[in-house]
Amino acid sequence: MSLVPLPAAVVPARGAFALTTETGLTAPAALHGVLAWLQGALRAGTGLPLRESASGSIRLELQPDLAPESYRLRVTPDRVRIQGGDPAGVFYGCQTLLQLLPPAVHRRSPITPGTDWVIGATTITDAPRFPWRGVLLDVARHFMPVHGVLRFIDQMAAHRLNRLHLHLTDDQGWRLEIGRHPRLTSVGGWRTETQIGSGPDAGTDGRPHGGYYTHDDIREIVAYAAGRFITVVPEIEMPGHVRAALAAHPELGVGAERLPVWTRWGIDDHVLNAEEHTVRFFCDVLDEVIELFPSPYVCVGGDEAPKARLRDDPASRARAAELGLDGVDGLPGWFLGRIGRHLAGHGRRMLGWDDLLEGDLPAGATLLSWRGMSGAVVAARRGHDVISCPDNHAYLDYRQSDLDTEPIPQSVVLDLDRVYAFEPVLAELSPEEARHVIGGQANIWTEYMDSGRVVDYFAFPRLAAIAEVLWTPACLRDLPGFRERMETHLLRLEAMGIEFRRPQGPQPWQQRPGIAGRPRTDEERDAHIARITRRSYPPVNALTGHAP
Numbered sequence: 001m002s003l004v005p006l007p008a009a010v011v012p013a014r015g016a017f018a019l020t021t022e023t024g025l026t027a028p029a030a031l032h033g034v035l036a037w038l039q040g041a042l043r044a045g046t047g048l049p050l051r052e053s054a055s056g057s058i059r060l061e062l063q064p065d066l067a068p069e070s071y072r073l074r075v076t077p078d079r080v081r082i083q084g085g086d087p088a089g090v091f092y093g094c095q096t097l098l099q100l101l102p103p104a105v106h107r108r109s110p111i112t113p114g115t116d117w118v119i120g121a122t123t124i125t126d127a128p129r130f131p132w133r134g135v136l137l138d139v140a141r142h143f144m145p146v147h148g149v150l151r152f153i154d155q156m157a158a159h160r161l162n163r164l165h166l167h168l169t170d171d172q173g174w175r176l177e178i179g180r181h182p183r184l185t186s187v188g189g190w191r192t193e194t195q196i197g198s199g200p201d202a203g204t205d206g207r208p209h210g211g212y213y214t215h216d217d218i219r220e221i222v223a224y225a226a227g228r229f230i231t232v233v234p235e236i237e238m239p240g241h242v243r244a245a246l247a248a249h250p251e252l253g254v255g256a257e258r259l260p261v262w263t264r265w266g267i268d269d270h271v272l273n274a275e276e277h278t279v280r281f282f283c284d285v286l287d288e289v290i291e292l293f294p295s296p297y298v299c300v301g302g303d304e305a306p307k308a309r310l311r312d313d314p315a316s317r318a319r320a321a322e323l324g325l326d327g328v329d330g331l332p333g334w335f336l337g338r339i340g341r342h343l344a345g346h347g348r349r350m351l352g353w354d355d356l357l358e359g360d361l362p363a364g365a366t367l368l369s370w371r372g373m374s375g376a377v378v379a380a381r382r383g384h385d386v387i388s389c390p391d392n393h394a395y396l397d398y399r400q401s402d403l404d405t406e407p408i409p410q411s412v413v414l415d416l417d418r419v420y421a422f423e424p425v426l427a428e429l430s431p432e433e434a435r436h437v438i439g440g441q442a443n444i445w446t447e448y449m450d451s452g453r454v455v456d457y458f459a460f461p462r463l464a465a466i467a468e469v470l471w472t473p474a475c476l477r478d479l480p481g482f483r484e485r486m487e488t489h490l491l492r493l494e495a496m497g498i499e500f501r502r503p504q505g506p507q508p509w510q511q512r513p514g515i516a517g518r519p520r521t522d523e524e525r526d527a528h529i530a531r532i533t534r535r536s537y538p539p540v541n542a543l544t545g546h547a548p
Helices: 029-046 087-099 146-158 215-226 243-248 276-292 308-312 314-322 328-345 354-358 374-381 416-420 452-459 462-471 479-495 522-536
Strands: 009-019 058-062 071-076 079-084 117-126 132-138 163-167 231-238 297-301 349-353 366-369 386-388 437-444
Touching: 009 071, 029 058, 029 087, 058 087, 071 087, 079 087, 087 117, 087 146, 132 146, 132 462, 146 163, 146 215, 146 452, 163 437, 215 231, 215 276, 231 276, 231 328, 276 297, 276 328, 297 328, 308 314, 308 328, 314 328, 328 349, 328 354, 349 354, 354 366, 354 374, 366 374, 374 386, 416 462, 416 479, 437 452, 437 462, 452 462, 462 479
Parallel strands: 058 079, 132 163, 132 437, 163 231, 231 297, 297 349, 349 366, 366 386, 386 437
Antiparallel strands: 009 117, 071 079, 071 117
């Protein structure tokens, strides 16, 4: 059984269960949504009617002795029984059921009439290792239409991932309709062209790019994800990565300079000012975000916010003095503190990148540790929850091999083996500290991914490795076994219509010949991360957990 992610316990038995035209499904009212989903998933590829029936031989049940998201799947020759601690657990059991069938079950229509849809008898008991099993999808750099996002949600669900971190705003585009501030999308949602290579000398394509999600679009995405037990976590960047917002509203920036939406990649040095009207503006934005997204977490970014313009700006220096700060370097932390209190007042938790460790974090803030794992250690020792997403294991925009044919190769090589080696909890953390690591996620930054099929190439099969890291007990992870199971799993991805990277390398149409990237060695990457981490927060004493 080539199951991905690998379940906690599998006990094979004798015999098999066959799906036929007479097979029915049954479930209590609380599981009707899961039952309807399973009917649709099975009917498409098998062509079987699989009607709902009180005497159905495929039974979905809630089981109080199971934990949330956990399930027990038992297949005997005459029955399939899926029990879950909650509806999510039953849903994950259904996903495993699909993997027990031939890969063609994932197709949208039967391809081989007369196929025997047989499941070997077995008992599988399973539960996730972490509650946060996520993926960041960057729709700011390259906009992904709604149908593409829904398709990606289906791909996540098939791998039992449960958090879609939607990166909605950045220097290159604002992708969320804000009714109170329509210029954010009418102006900030569009750029005149796009950089097509890496580095300061890279050219541009000369083509306008843009798009945004209406309130109804977001409601559709959120509801579709919820039906698959995925929470959509919105990110609204501040106080850096705000060039698109400043193009629409120059008064929010330092010096109120009129700017276009940025057409380059990298870190722009324009940031928000710390005036009261700017705080109120972003509180207005977040009020609409809170209304649209039921997620308990709202990400505010907080990363890569240069302070050079603040230091050179008399108004910013005066504002820092007015607020009683030691200098302008404290303004970003003050700003985010106000935002954090606003979110807390609405019952939401602030989520941000580990750069936030530079200032005083609001109580209850959760950190995304991206510059390696040092941020995870610092935050956990300070009592903050952590989501591990180190760039050298979980940034799926990084190149997948040393081949010259890799499209626009970025940073270090993250092949399937290296991604599978990702460990979200470092051994140096005490058991109490380790409890603050609530999970991990992969990050898919789309500077060089201009369509869903390109996202497929960079995401898969590496996202399957991330899924197993976050679901399967650490003691059961086994790279040779994973590689062997992936041989069958690639057939599933193919049946799902995912244009994954082949083991032998990119296909000709997946290459980008003549467009330079920015490959790095591990030593170059480590030196760069060390420099930017030292600038952002002090080292932590390994014994006390406090900065010396």
